[in-house]
Amino acid sequence: MSGVLVFAFLLFELLAIATVSVSFSNGSSYHVGCLESERRALLRFKQDLQDPSNRLASWIGYEDCCAWAGVVCDNVTGHIVELNLRNPFTYCDLSQSKANPRSMLVGKVNPSLLDLKHLSYLDLSYNDFQGVQIPRFICSMGNLRYLNLSYTQFVGMIPPQLGNLSNLQYLDLSWNFLYVENLWWLPGLSFLKDLDLSYVNLSKASDWLRVTNTLPSLVKLRLSRCQLHHLPPLAIANFSTLTTLDLLYNQFDNSFVPNWVFGLIQLVFLDLRRNNFQGPIPEGLQNLTSLKHLLLDSNRFNSSIPNWLYRFNRLESLGVSNNSLQGRVIRSMASLCNLRSVMLSCVKLSQEISEIFDIFSGCVSSGLEILVLRGSSVSGHLTYKLGQFKNLYYLDLSNNSIVGPIPFSLGHLSTLQFIDLSYNELNGMNDNWIPPFQLATLGLRHCHLGSRFPSWLHSQKHLNYLDLSYSGITGSIPNIFWSSASQIYVLDLSFNQIHGQIPxxxxAAQLEVLSLGSNSFSGALPLISSNLIELDFSNNSISGSIFHFICYRAHELKKLQFLYLRGNFLQGELTDCWMNYQNLMILDLSNNKFTGNLPISLGSLISLQSLHLRKNNLSGTIHSLKNCTALLTLDVGENEFVENIPTWIGERFSRMVVLILRSNKFHSLLPKGLCDLAFLQIVDLADNNLSGEVPRCIHNLRAMVTLNSHAGKAIQYQFLLYASRAPSTAMLLEDALVVMKGRAAEYKCILNLVRIIDFSKNNFSGKIPLEVTNLKALQSFNLSNNFFTGRIPESIGAMRSLESIDFSLNQLSGEIPQSMSSLTYLNHLNLSNNNLTGKIPSSTQLQSFDASSYAGNDLCGAPLPRNCSEHVSTPEDENGDEDELDYWLYVSIALGFMGGFWCLIGPLLASRRWRYKYYNFLDRVGDRIVFVNIRTDW
Incomplete structure (x- = not known):
């Protein structure tokens, strides 16, 4: 009987434990509540944070902290085990995620987190911890299994003590401003499955591959944008369990994809974009039959798209854009029923768009979400079959030869969020059409939309990017558009003929980029939001002062980085309210009617990289720019500035690439400090009152010395724009108006390839310095209208890149150097009105120029009509002996005179009798001369 009771008691106990366990696991029958010490720790943590969107509103008083936002407790012990404070308001483009700054937690990470001794999950991503180092105390939180500090504005070196977190399975430190000296601490994380160090500077970590290869549990490895320039070989890939390998944008110096990659047969995700890989797409990739995502974009792969790519039955994403590939979308691609994303930009498909739609019309059409065929030599009409892609949300067919109307079947794509049909020959839709979709991005650049502003745009309530530039719109913008477009981040209506005033x-607090350039807008400058980042009103008919525009809310710091106001009718002085525009990088006020001196506050623009003030009526000095030391481009041409060229230009503008002081009243000598501008590619000092000699240190302009100079890259301004902008990373190129080959031209896209020196129309004198011939990358050299003397440097032929030479209207002498015949790129030459002599050297180039190129000299030979047989010229090797011949001629005359003198006088001195007879002879001769003169007078 007792045995039965014991058994019954044990059974009761087991049932009770099971019941309690079930209730705990369900989290509804029993709850301990958070511990007081941990609640206080969270409140201390909150005190150091700003929370503009009140995400931590529930963290108050003596409430149960296990019920607070982002907090998860263990239902048995009550200890906090998870803290998830990730900014929930994030959005993605094709390249990366981004956070809404208005919902970020801002401040510092309080060490009170150490009191959460059972914390195993910590996510602080997409917040702002204001440029401090990763707190060392995190390295002591030994129970952590999940740590996410991505997008948190941490800086500095990753503390190697992170290797003490031996329980970590997930580590994400991506998209901060971090670096490492090495990764020797990583093997301490032996349980690590997921590692993301994207955007961490690993350039010094030569051990990166060897170390990561020692992590036996590693499943996902993300090292994008880590400045890894070498991809070492690997005998055996121990991390053969990898399912994700992301090496995006490292620009490896290796030419080919290493063989060890082909052994990672469990890979599901492979991203090798932007890495300089070349050759055909490697055959070894065929081994990776588990691949679902294959991204090879923006390398140097060539030849055809291999047909075996279309045998990856599991493939969901295929990206081979921006290589040197060609081929066709073939019928077998129709069997890839799992395809969600196809990116074939800049692949020479040479197909009609209707054929591609036919191939995708089967099982592919129902699942396809992203289709990118930008610049892929696609032609023909958009057909009704566009409407078959019911799940398509991203469509980019820009930069092709697609013609005809935009089909109404576009209205069947209710999930569309992104459309870019720019740079085709497409026609607009019916003005009364109401689309079923709500777009976030719409690009119709260079499409013909008709003269009226499209009214169907009023129905788009979520549009944040709109590009209708070059679209033939000639009317005005309805007021309803301005009032309903409050959600737009980027608006580009440039290069139309839109008229009216800008309200x-x-x-418009959301608006960050506004481009209305090259239209017919008139009236005064409008007031703008302080959140605007880029503003282009150039080439309109806007008039009046800029005082109200620049000085509006004068004490409020502006976010503006790019301001283009050139080519209007703005007038008056440049008001002195620039001190709150310290984010400004490009300022273009050229081609207006501004007057007066430069305001002192321009010197507060410490971020300014490009300043264009050309063609105004500004005067005085440029001294207020002395503190703008970030300048790469300075163009103050065609004004009334009067001063010596400041010596501090060479001292303070060490990164200067473009310097244009043309058509002012600068005077005195050229400062030698200009030779210190090693990155200078364009220097235009023409039409001033400069004098003296050209400094011999001119060969220090290194950007003009070598054809392989990287200095040109400094002229390209790369700025990461926002997800609302398409594409998300845009290249803004500097432009400059320069005189080359005798005419003014604006250079933009290829400006970084241009090298010019123009010292014309000044008072320079002396010889052309021999050192100038070291500038082998120089393309245009203009010294005309000066007072240069001496010879053209004999070694000028070493300047092989020269395309234009103008030495006219000087006092140069001697022959044209024979080496000039080797300037094979030369297509503009003017040596007229000098004192040059001799025969024009024979070459295809020199004889191809008009005779006017050599007029006003003493030259002969083609293309001049004067034959050199009629012109006795001293050979070149005798020219140098002319002075020596003259010397010996004068010596001979002197010796002859002295010899004759002593032959006559010597005997007279030696003999008195001879002297007597000689005087009597002269006396008789004198009498005869007098007699003859008397008779003549009669």
Whole structure:
């Protein structure tokens, strides 16, 4: 009987434990509540944070902290085990995620987190911890299994003590401003499955591959944008369990994809974009039959798209854009029923768009979400079959030869969020059409939309990027558009003929990029929001002062980085309210009617990289720019500035690439400090009152010395724009108006390839310095209208890149150097009105120029009509002996005179009798001369 009771008691106990366990696991029958010490720790943590969107509103008083936002407790012990404070308001483009700054937690990470001794999950991503180092105390939180500090604005070296977190399975430190000296601490994380160090500077970590290869549990490895320039060989890939390998944008110096990659047969995700890989797409990739995502974009792969790519039955994403590939979308691709994303930009498909739609019309059409065929030599009409892609949300067919109307079947794509049909020959839709979709991005650049502003745009309530530039719109923008477009981040309506006045935009708080350039807008400058980052009103008919525009809310720091106001009718002085525009990088006020001196506050623009003030009526000095030491481009041409060229230009503008002081009243000598501008590619000092000699140190302009100079890259301004902008990373190129080959031209896309020196129309004198011939990358050299003397440097032929030479209207002498015949790129030459002599050297180039190129000299030979047989010229090797011949001629005359003198006088001195007879002889001769003169007078 007792045995039965014991058994019954044990059974009761087991049932009770099971019941309690079930209730705990369900989290509804029993709850301990958070511990007081941990609640206080969270409140201390909150005190150091700003929370503009009140995400931590529930963290108050003596409430149960296990119920607070982002907090998860163990239902048995009550200890906090998870803290998830990730900014929930993030959005993605094709390259990366981004956070809404208005919902970020801002501040510092309080060490009170150490009191959460059972914390195993910590996510602080997409917040702002204001440029401090990763707190060392995190390295002591030994129970952590999950740590995510991505997008948190941490800086400095990753503390190697992170290797003490031996329980970590997930580590994400991506998209901060971090670096490492090495990765020797990583093997301490032996349980690590997921590692993301994207955007961490690993350039010094030569051990990166060897170390990561020692992590036996590693499943996902993300090292994008880590400045890894060498991809070492690997005998055996121990991390053969990898399912994700992301090496995006490292620009490896290796030419080919290493063989060890082909052994990672469990890979599901492979991203090798932007890495300089070349050759055909490697055959070894065929081994990776588990691949679902294959991204090879923006390398140097060539030849055809291999047909075996279309045998990856599991493939969901295929990206081979921006290589040197060609081929066709073939019928077998129709069997890839799992395809969600196809990116074939800049692949020479040479197909009609209707054929591609036919191939995708089967099982592919129902699942396809992203289709990118930008610049892929696609032609023909958009057909009704566009409407078959019911799940398509991203469509980019830009930069092709697609013609005809935009089909109404576009209206069947209710999930569309991104459309870019720019740079085709497409026609607009019916003005009364109401689309079923709500777009975030719409690009119709260079499409013909008709003269009226499309009214169907009013129905788009979520549009944040709109590009209708070059679209033939000639009317005005309806007021309803300005009032309903408050959600737009980027608006580009440039290069149309839109007229009317621009309304005040102070309430357009979301607007960050506004481009209305090259239209017919008139009236005064409107007031703008302080959140605007890029503003282009150039080439309109806007008039009046800029005082109200620049000085609006004068004490409020502006976010503006790019301001283009050139080519308007703005007038008056440049008001002195620039001190709150310290984010400004490009300022273009050229081609207006501004007057007066430069305001002192321009010197507060410490971020300014490009300043264009050309063609105004500005005067005085440029001294207020002395503190703008970030300048790469300075163009103050065609004004009334009067001063010596400041010596501090060479001292303070060490990164200067373009310097244009043309058509002012600068005077005195050329400062030698200009030779210190090693990155200078364009220097235009023409039409001033400069004098003296050209400094011999001119060969220090290194950007003009070598054809392989990287200095040109400094002229390209790369700025990461926002997800609303398409594409998300844009290249803004500097432009400059320069005189080359005798005419003014604006250079933009290829400006970084241009090298010019123009010292014309000044008072320079002396010889052309021999050192100038070291500038082998120089393309245009203009010294005309000066007072240069001496010879053209004999070694000028070493300047092989020269395309234009103008030495006219000087006092140069001697022959044209024979080496000039080797300037095979030369297509503009003017040596007229000098004192040059001799025969024009024979070459295809020199004889191809008009005779006017050599006029006003003493030259002969083609292309001049004067034959050199009629012109006795001293051979070149005798020219140098002319002075020596003259010397010996004068010596001979002197010796002859002295010899004759002593032959006559010597005997007279030696003999008195001879002297007597000689005087009597002269006396008789004198009498005869007098007699003859008397008779003549009669």
């Amino acid at each position: 005040n935009l102070t309430n």
